[in-house]
Amino acid sequence: xLLAREARGFVGRRVGWAEWAEDVVQEVLLTVHxxxxxxxxxxxxxxWFYAIASSRLVDALRSRRxxxxxxxxxxxxxxxxxxxxxxxxxxxxxxxxxVAGLPRVQREVVSLLKYEDMSVRDVARRLGMSEAAVKxxxxxGYKMLRRxxxxxxxxxxxx
Amino acid sequence: MNTDQLIDRLVADxxxxxxxxxxxxxxxxxxxxxxxxxxxGVAWFGIRHDIATAWLEPGVLARIALLASxxxxxxxxxxxxxxxxxxxxxxxxxxxxxxxGVLTAISAAELVAAWAVGAAGSPLRSWTCVRxxxxxxxxxxxxxxxxxxxxxxVEPRWTAILGVLAAGAAGALTSELACPIHAPLHxxxxxxxxxxxxxxxxxxxxxxxxxxxxxx
Numbered sequence: 001x002l003l004a005r006e007a008r009g010f011v012g013r014r015v016g017w018a019e020w021a022e023d024v025v026q027e028v029l030l031t032v033h034x035x036x037x038x039x040x041x042x043x044x045x046x047x048w049f050y051a052i053a054s055s056r057l058v059d060a061l062r063s064r065r066x067x068x069x070x071x072x073x074x075x076x077x078x079x080x081x082x083x084x085x086x087x088x089x090x091x092x093x094x095x096x097x098x099v100a101g102l103p104r105v106q107r108e109v110v111s112l113l114k115y116e117d118m119s120v121r122d123v124a125r126r127l128g129m130s131e132a133a134v135k136x137x138x139x140x141g142y143k144m145l146r147r148x149x150x151x152x153x154x155x156x157x158x159x
Numbered sequence: 160m161n162t163d164q165l166i167d168r169l170v171a172d173x174x175x176x177x178x179x180x181x182x183x184x185x186x187x188x189x190x191x192x193x194x195x196x197x198x199x200g201v202a203w204f205g206i207r208h209d210i211a212t213a214w215l216e217p218g219v220l221a222r223i224a225l226l227a228s229x230x231x232x233x234x235x236x237x238x239x240x241x242x243x244x245x246x247x248x249x250x251x252x253x254x255x256x257x258x259x260g261v262l263t264a265i266s267a268a269e270l271v272a273a274w275a276v277g278a279a280g281s282p283l284r285s286w287t288c289v290r291x292x293x294x295x296x297x298x299x300x301x302x303x304x305x306x307x308x309x310x311x312x313v314e315p316r317w318t319a320i321l322g323v324l325a326a327g328a329a330g331a332l333t334s335e336l337a338c339p340i341h342a343p344l345h346x347x348x349x350x351x352x353x354x355x356x357x358x359x360x361x362x363x364x365x366x367x368x369x370x371x372x373x374x375x
Contacts, residue, residue: 033169035311037176047244
């Protein structure tokens with residue numbers, strides 16, 4: 001139950017309360033159960049758990065993106081009608097996709113800093129990095145996000 | 160099924176599991192198996208007839224040392240990457256790639272130097288060294304992918320690349336110990352290039368397998 005709450009919080013902070021978020025939570029729990037032999041009690045639990053959760057969330061976002069590309073024609077019709085209302089949601093989804101597409105370390109650093117509101121020092125401690133490395137990685141991640149979100153924005157059908 | 164029902168089912172199914180060995184221990188076991196495969200390959204193809212003098216050649220020694228180091232570092236990195244949250248440092252995975260780069264650079268430099276004096280050799284002679292790499296590398300490659308899949312590879316592509324690279328290096332090690340041809344063109348084309356090509360091809364196939372097994 002505690003793990004389910006953690007997983008739900010982790011997913012919810014990243015994609016909001018989307019209807020498919022609970023499926024990701026279940027995937028995380030199943031995976032934790034299946035690969036529990038990889039956990040070493042001598043090491044901290046959180047990095048192990050969040051690495052699994054993050055991986056499952058990325059998988060879900062990727063498969064949703066593939067699905068969205070296939071269903072673009074239907075979506076376009078709906079989007080034209082509901083564009084203003086959906087604008088905020090689209091932006092948040094675009095950003096979530098862009099974060100998911102970052103290299104792993106950048107993704108973890110950006111997620112922990114921005115979604116979890118952790119301090120640079122806490123992120124450095126959790127990921128076993130120096131504070132300077134966390135700042136540099138975050139800077140690179142933001143730069144890449146700006147570029148990616150800009151590119152996606154230019155190609156959005158509503159535009 | 161809702162999440163509470165899933166949790167109840169998982170709790171009911173839970174059985175004690177044996178913890179996976181540490182990555183270095185798994186790498187040591189894999190390396191022992193790979194060395195048996197190399198020994199078998201050398202016995203099958205026959206040890207090079209000039210082995211007594213080949214040991215004294217810096218080029219041969221450098222290639223053997225670089226291939227053995229690449230094999231070890233690749234497999235350790237692959238097993239570390241197959242433990243969630245275990246390895247985030249980039250250099251651990253780049254070391255084996257860098258060693259392969261050094262090996263390629265040394266062989267290419269020897270080739271260019273030999274070409275300049277017209278002693279590069281023929282590209283057609285004894286291409287069967289590719290068979291040695293494939294013959295010896297296949298089983299370690301399969302075993303590495305199976306062992307990686309017993310963990311949870313957060314980065315399937317990197318993990319598969321490193322697992323297959325380790326197996327390719329074992330195959331090339333066999334070529335170095337079994338093939339007496341010194342010609343730089345032969346060494347470059349038929350000892351080193353197969354490692355690069357098999358890593359690229361194996362990475363594609365290995366990534367698909369690792370990703371598929373992650374979804375099970």
